[in-house]
Amino acid sequence: MNEFQFGDKIRHILNQGLSLDSRKAARLQAARELALARRRPEPVGVVASAGVWAGNMVGDFGGWTGLSLRLLAPIAMLLIGFGAIYTWQQNQRAAEVEEIDAQLLTGDLPIDAYLDRGFQNYLKTRAAEE
Amino acid sequence: MASRSELSAFLESVERRAFKQAVFAVRDDEAALDIVQDAMLRLAEKYGHRPAEELPLLFHRIVQNAIRDWFRRQKVRSLWTTLLSSLSPSRGEDDEQDPLETLQAADGSNTQEAPAEQLERAQVLEIIEQELVRLPVRQREAFVMRYWEELDVAETARVMGCSEGSVKTHCSRAAHALAAALRARGITL
Numbered sequence: 007m008n009e010f011q012f013g014d015k016i017r018h019i020l021n022q023g024l025s026l027d028s029r030k031a032a033r034l035q036a037a038r039e040l041a042l043a044r045r046r047p048e049p050v051g052v053v054a055s056a057g058v059w060a061g062n063m064v065g066d067f068g069g070w071t072g073l074s075l076r077l078l079a080p081i082a083m084l085l086i087g088f089g090a091i092y093t094w095q096q097n098q099r100a101a102e103v104e105e106i107d108a109q110l111l112t113g114d115l116p117i118d119a120y121l122d123r124g125f126q127n128y129l130k131t132r133a134a135e136e
Numbered sequence: 137m138a139s140r141s142e143l144s145a146f147l148e149s150v151e152r153r154a155f156k157q158a159v160f161a162v163r164d165d166e167a168a169l170d171i172v173q174d175a176m177l178r179l180a181e182k183y184g185h186r187p188a189e190e191l192p193l194l195f196h197r198i199v200q201n202a203i204r205d206w207f208r209r210q211k212v213r214s215l216w217t218t219l220l221s222s223l224s225p226s227r228g229e230d231d232e233q234d235p236l237e238t239l240q241a242a243d244g245s246n247t248q249e250a251p252a253e254q255l256e257r258a259q260v261l262e263i264i265e266q267e268l269v270r271l272p273v274r275q276r277e278a279f280v281m282r283y284w285e286e287l288d289v290a291e292t293a294r295v296m297g298c299s300e301g302s303v304k305t306h307c308s309r310a311a312h313a314l315a316a317a318l319r320a321r322g323i324t325l
Contacts, residue, residue: 009311013283015325016264016314020284023261024152030169034155037173038147044177045143045184 138188146191147176150285154199157280160269161203171202178202196285196295200277260323267317271310274298278306279314 026034138146151172158168175198183194268276274296281292282303292307293300318325 007312007315009308010283012311012315012325013279013307016279017284017286019257019261019264019325020153020156022257023265024156026152026155030155030165033169034151034172037169037176038144038151040173041147041176041180042140042144045140045180046182047185 137185138191142188143180143184143191146188146195147179150192150195151176153284154195156265157284158199158203160265160276160280161273162206163269167206171199171206175199175202192285192287193291193295196281196287197297200295263318263321263323264314267314267321270317271313274302275306275310275313278303279310282307 154172154175155168158171159165162168162171175195178198179191179195183191186194268280271279277296278292281287281295282289287295289300289303292303296303315325
């Protein structure tokens with residue numbers, strides 16, 4: 007038996023059986039639309055996001071002409087600093103998740119990780135050993 | 137990074153196959169719908185920014201994990217049911233081995249007479265689906281990933297969390313078992 011030819015024939019037959027009743031089809035469509043609505047956006051750079059965030063804050067207070075420069079400058083620097091720290095923390099968290107993804111896709115993740123209850127527990131243990 | 141339209145197109149292309157594959161595993165349409173919905177959400181929320189070519193591997197991995205979680209919850213649920221309802225000390229042995237490695241489908245399906253040579257396409261499909269359900273879990277996973285999802289051996293190994301050699305073994309056994317089962321029911325492809 008040629009396994010590939012057999013698998014190819016099975017695939018063609020299985021693809022003929024993908025019709026669903028309207029309720030199931032509607033539920034899958036709704037699930038897909040919900041997933042798209044919750045799609046994770048692309049992480050942005052630290053400086054760009056902090057600048058945009060600070061700019062929005064300044065705009066909310068009526069712009070530069072509405073405030074004294076002596077009062078506004080330190081406040082603006084403080085806000086930019088907070089924004090940068092927040093964005094950096096978010097990117098760090100994203101980088102940790104991407105590290106897991108990369109290990110997962112490249113097969114570097116030890117088999118024990120798959121037996122763990124959660125990948126986070128495994129990462130904590132590994133971090134302690136390093 | 138996969139665009140919204142790329143993610144949408146991928147989910148639309150895979151959702152029905154994923155549903156059928158989940159049904160083969162859990163044999164419950166509602167549970168299968170829940171599994172696919174959860175997998176879609178997880179893919180979009182956690183990996184929606186990944187490149188489009190990574191989406192299939194990630195999604196299938198998520199679906200397989202969700203199916204395993206479903207079986208574990210079912211096992212815990214039945215354990216509690218047994219503990220709470222049973223007064224007699226009758227219990228089975230603890231199985232150290234991962235039951236998914238050799239789990240066979242329960243023989244609850246109707247055994248039909250060997251069909252005539254010329255079968256309707258729907259009857260052939262139904263029989264193939266029945267026999268896929270009866271395969272051991274890992275054999276079915278490997279066969280479906282390789283030949284229905286058209287992943288290569290390395291990709292299938294990453295999705296299943298096993299070696300490439302194991303994938304080839306599972307696929308080979310699944311193909312031979314499926315072919316033998318179909319022949320027994322009068323179907324030769």
